[in-house]
Amino acid sequence: MEVLSLRVGYIQTNCYIAFDDDSREGVIVDPGDEALKIIQKLQNEKITPKAILLTHGHLDHMLAADELRKHYQIPIYAHEKEKAVLLDPEANLTASWMNLPMTLEADIYVRDGEEFHLAGFDWKAIHTPGHTIGGVCYYAKKEKKIFVGDTLFEGSFGRYDLLTASPSMLMESLNEKLFILPDDVKAYPGHGGTTMIGVEKKTNPAVGYKK
Numbered sequence: 001m002e003v004l005s006l007r008v009g010y011i012q013t014n015c016y017i018a019f020d021d022d023s024r025e026g027v028i029v030d031p032g033d034e035a036l037k038i039i040q041k042l043q044n045e046k047i048t049p050k051a052i053l054l055t056h057g058h059l060d061h062m063l064a065a066d067e068l069r070k071h072y073q074i075p076i077y078a079h080e081k082e083k084a085v086l087l088d089p090e091a092n093l094t095a096s097w098m099n100l101p102m103t104l105e106a107d108i109y110v111r112d113g114e115e116f117h118l119a120g121f122d123w124k125a126i127h128t129p130g131h132t133i134g135g136v137c138y139y140a141k142k143e144k145k146i147f148v149g150d151t152l153f154e155g156s157f158g159r160y161d162l163l164t165a166s167p168s169m170l171m172e173s174l175n176e177k178l179f180i181l182p183d184d185v186k187a188y189p190g191h192g193g194t195t196m197i198g199v200e201k202k203t204n205p206a207v208g209y210k211k
């Protein structure tokens, strides 16, 4: 699995394109804005996207999702509990941060632990609530890669003060869902640089946090 990253939108969110080098099929993770820029990248690299994976419903992770869905006729994945965020302009921040209230309906709502096959890869959805109620990480176990959205950042973690967030759930997600993965799994966060689970489970300020 190869991974390309683009920074999109005014918050410069990481949009990732994960693809198979041979088949050139891939998925788009968190297309937060600038659909044309993402389409251009896919065209330049001759990659055919098969799905859009949303780690959560905040505007800076999903603003370009509907345009890409229509352009490529591909489904949008999100966690079942994130439906409430996607369909609430206050919770998805389009009302308060952009003053342009909008909602988004995903096509496929996954559950914790659900496994699926996309673009030639086996994926597992890991529900990691805390930043939002239905935050989910997409884990490609064989590839040793995980897309963690705003749950985990390099040496840090996401906000827990926005609607549907919970600091105790975030700490639990980090410690009990992510820091139990193998050390050599590479994490791709929604903002900033990539990191390794082995580094974060030793040095992240959330380590060992007890409620």
Ligand SMILES: [Zn+2]
Pocket (backbone or CB within 6 Å): 056, 058, 131, 150
């Ligand atoms: Zn977010």
